[in-house]
Amino acid sequence: MRFLIVGAGALGGYFGGRLLEAGRDVTFLLRPRRVAQLAKTGLVIQSPQGNLQLPAPRHVLADGIDGPYDVILVGSKAYDLASTMDSFAPAVGPNTVILPLLNGMQHIDALAARFGEERVLGGLCLISATLDDEGRVLHLNDTHDLNYGERAGGRSARVDAIAAQFAGANFGSNASENILQEMWEKWVFIASAAGVTTLLRSSFGEIVAAGGEAVSLSIFDECSAIAAHNGFAPRAAAVQRGRAFLTMPGSPITASMYKDMARGAAVEADHIIGDLLRRKAPGQAATPSVLQIAYVNLKAYEARRAA
Structure with missing residues (x-):
C-alpha cells in the first residue's frame, strides 16, 4: 500500500x-x-x-x-x-x-x-x-x-x-x-478550549484561579448543544473528560490556537469556531454568547494581523 x-x-x-x-x-x-x-x-x-x-x-x-x-x-x-x-x-x-x-x-x-x-x-x-x-x-x-x-x-x-x-x-x-461521533466530540472540546483560552489569554488553570470556571463551562455547554442539534451529542464520558480538563486547577494547558495567536501566527478561527456557530440551532444563543464573543475576538485578531 x-x-x-x-x-x-x-x-x-x-x-x-x-x-x-x-x-x-x-x-x-x-x-x-x-x-x-x-x-x-x-x-x-x-x-x-x-x-x-x-x-x-x-x-x-x-x-x-x-x-x-x-x-x-x-x-x-x-x-x-x-x-x-x-x-x-x-x-x-x-x-x-x-x-x-x-x-x-x-x-x-x-x-x-x-x-x-x-x-x-x-x-x-x-x-x-x-x-x-x-x-x-x-x-x-x-x-x-x-x-x-x-x-x-x-x-x-x-x-x-x-x-x-x-x-x-x-x-x-x-x-x-463511529468516527463522526468521535470527530464531533473532539471538535466540541477543541472549540471550547480555543475559544476560552484565546478570549481570556490564559491557561485552563489560570482561568480557574481567576474565578472563570463558569465561563469555560458555558462555552463547553454551548458547543455541546450545537453538536446535539446536529445529531452528535457528546457522550457522557466525553462530557466528563472535557469539563474536567477545562476546569482543572493549576493546569498549564492552553489550546494550540492560543499558542498560534501568542506568536502572531494565522489561526483557524472560521474552521474551528465560525463553522461551529453556523451549525447552531435557529434561535440558539440569540444574545451574544461566550462562543460568539470568542469568535469576534479571533476575527478582530485576524484583521489586526492582516493590517
Whole structure:
C-alpha cells in the first residue's frame, strides 16, 4: 500500500515517520523549503515514545507526482486546505482513499466536493506535537493516537487494509466504527478550549484561579448543544473528560490556537469556531454568547494581523 503524507510538519512528520520506521511504503509531499531543511537534518522525531532519525525520507514535489497513491494522509492547517488540495490532486486515482486529520467538519465538505464523497474517510489524531526552529518534530506528551473510519459507520475492506498497515507502527491506531461521533466530540472540546483560552489569554488553570470556571463551562455547554442539534451529542464520558480538563486547577494547558495567536501566527478561527456557530440551532444563543464573543475576538485578531 502506497502512502502519500502531505507535508512533514508536526502531524505528517510524526505519523509518516512512524510508518516509515515500521517499513511501510511512504512518500512525503513537500514544499521546497522543507526539502532543503530535511536535506540537512533528515526527519528527526524527539518523543517520549522513542526518538527517531530518518536521514533521507523519500519525498516528491507537487509537480513531480507520477501517479495515484492508495492512501493520502492530510494534516495541513485549515487555512491552507485549498492550496493543499491543489498540490496532491494529481495523486488521486479511482481507488485512492483520503484520510484527513484536521479538526472540525468544514474540511470534510471541501474534500468531498473536490474529490468525491466516496474517497474521503473520517479521521482525527490525539497528539501534542510541534516543529522547533530546526524543523525537528517534538512530541510533547505520551499520547500519539490516530483514529479513522468510514463516515457512514461500520467497517470496510479498505479500512481493514489500512488497519493492517498501521498495525506494528509505533503509534496508537483505532479503526473506528463511529468516527463522526468521535470527530464531533473532539471538535466540541477543541472549540471550547480555543475559544476560552484565546478570549481570556490564559491557561485552563489560570482561568480557574481567576474565578472563570463558569465561563469555560458555558462555552463547553454551548458547543455541546450545537453538536446535539446536529445529531452528535457528546457522550457522557466525553462530557466528563472535557469539563474536567477545562476546569482543572493549576493546569498549564492552553489550546494550540492560543499558542498560534501568542506568536502572531494565522489561526483557524472560521474552521474551528465560525463553522461551529453556523451549525447552531435557529434561535440558539440569540444574545451574544461566550462562543460568539470568542469568535469576534479571533476575527478582530485576524484583521489586526492582516493590517
